[in-house]
Amino acid sequence: MIIKLLFLFLGLIFTNANNEGYCDLKTKTCDHDFFKEKFILYDVNPPEGFNLRRDVYMRFAIMLSDAKKNKNEWKLILPPWYRLYHWRSESKSSPIHWSKFFDIESLKSFAPVVELHEVFSKTEINILNIDRLYVLQNFPDPFEDGEFKDKWEFGEDCDYDGEFWGYNNITFTEIVCVKFQGRISNLWELIALHPSDKFVMFAHGEIPLHDHYGTKTFWDCRKSMKFNKDLIETAKKFMSEHLDCKEEKCTSYVSVHWRRQDFARSRRKDVPSIQGTVKQLDTFIKKNTPNVVNVFIASDGQNSELTQLESQLKSIGYRVHFFVPSMSELDDFKDGGVAIIDQIICSHAAYFIGTFESTFTFRIQEEREILGFDSSTTFNRLCPDSGKCEKPSKWSIVN
Known part of the structure; x- marks a missing residue:
């Protein structure tokens, strides 16, 4: 408990030191360009695998890319890879950067993304304090009244079930429970409620759906994932x-x-x-x-x-x-x-x-x-030995 309070105290020093973003406490200087930017983080339900997480990334990347076109200053922090279900040899490994698997410059060519370690590098005290952590939850009946609708509402009694990717120097000021269904762009409505927030995080980022699935924007994002x-x-x-x-x-x-x-x-x-x-x-x-x-x-x-x-x-x-x-x-x-x-x-x-x-x-x-x-x-599948064998869906590229 004492250690947690110490982290929170240091986090407050970190976020409020000069009221100008990340600061080097030794030299008393701040990165003023960094102050102009705001950051979104997300996490995914822990049991979900590597390839589902790649699709969740695309939802957020497209959301941020669309916002950038309107001169929105938000950037997406890439959540490190950590303790994935199918990764047998790395159950106790350290967080892994996206650059280990992907061409980061190619990702940046589509969306304003940044690695988490780049954010930490902006300060020598290495503390990241999240202003608001939204824990997304499914509605109990997604087809209420027989129709699936975009909607969200504040909920109660939820906890963050993640581990902040193995980092013990990430804290948050407030946790907010939100029942959510529909397109990911509706998350901007939540963000707009607190315009002074600099760091916002969404837990269970797999819940929001694509805005542009199968469109040219979707495929442009997918092609950037080299x-x-x-x-x-x-x-x-x-x-x-x-x-x-x-x-x-x-x-x-x-x-x-x-x-x-x-x-x-x-x-x-x-x-x-x-x-x-x-x-x-x-x-x-x-x-x-x-x-x-x-x-x-x-x-x-x-x-x-x-x-x-x-x-x-x-x-x-x-x-x-x-x-x-x-x-x-x-x-x-x-x-x-x-x-x-x-x-x-x-x-x-x-x-x-x-x-x-x-x-x-x-x-x-x-x-x-x-x-x-x-x-x-391409679109072929192995069938069961007997019984029905449904044909796989075909999602053709749009250039």
Whole structure:
């Protein structure tokens, strides 16, 4: 309790020192340009994965990009990557900057974004005090009166269930509970209630919806999400050495996203067995790319499952490939970077087969749309061994 009060006290010193934003207490100087800017932070429900979080980023980035056109001074602070559910090797890791996975300058070309560590660097005392932390909540009945409407109202009795990405030098002045549904641009109505706020944060940033899903603005934002160049180079080296491809659009292999783990347990009606997967892949390849024998597989499956899948595919004449990082690559790229390398390799394949309603598959399909692949080679899915097999939705690029 004493430590928390000390942080709050230092935070007040920090935010009020010269009433001019971030200050260096040793030199008594302030960054006046920084004072002119205001900042939005957001967090996402802790169990949500890497690829859903990428879509949440786009909602906020588009919101800030639209505001910038009207000379709005707000910037978006990129929430560090921390303790994600599927990242097995990093359960106790430090927060990871966006630059580890993405080209930050490319992100900035679309929206006014800044890394959290850049904000901390503006002061030597390294304390960030959030003026207002809005905890967003779903309405209990989103289709009240039979219609889904944009709306929000203040709620009661809520707590922030995040960890501030592992940082213990982030505090807040006030927490506000808000029931919210609808377009993300409606968050500006909340922000406008307190025009003097400099730092505003939204917890459960996955609740607000896109304003421009599928439009040119959506795709402009998506195209700005270029990957870190080291990840791209590693993926292309693998494609060249193992898959005989040095082109943007490869013809020498097909790729598969074979989602297991939680899908295999809770969504058995949507995913095939190992034997069913082998049968479907063989049918896909013989029908669409009969001269291809290389199969690249991206999967979160257990080693025993992957070994069985590989063995059965090899027994009918296919060469199976996985990207297996070295210890040094895993240490450098992290689980998130390895997943991106898998996605890059899948994105360049002659033909892609994904997993139904998986955000990992969605991101690959988007990459392939950006690369210009025909939709027939992209929007394909693995079906359950029996029963219905709903066709995947097609979201074509708008240039």
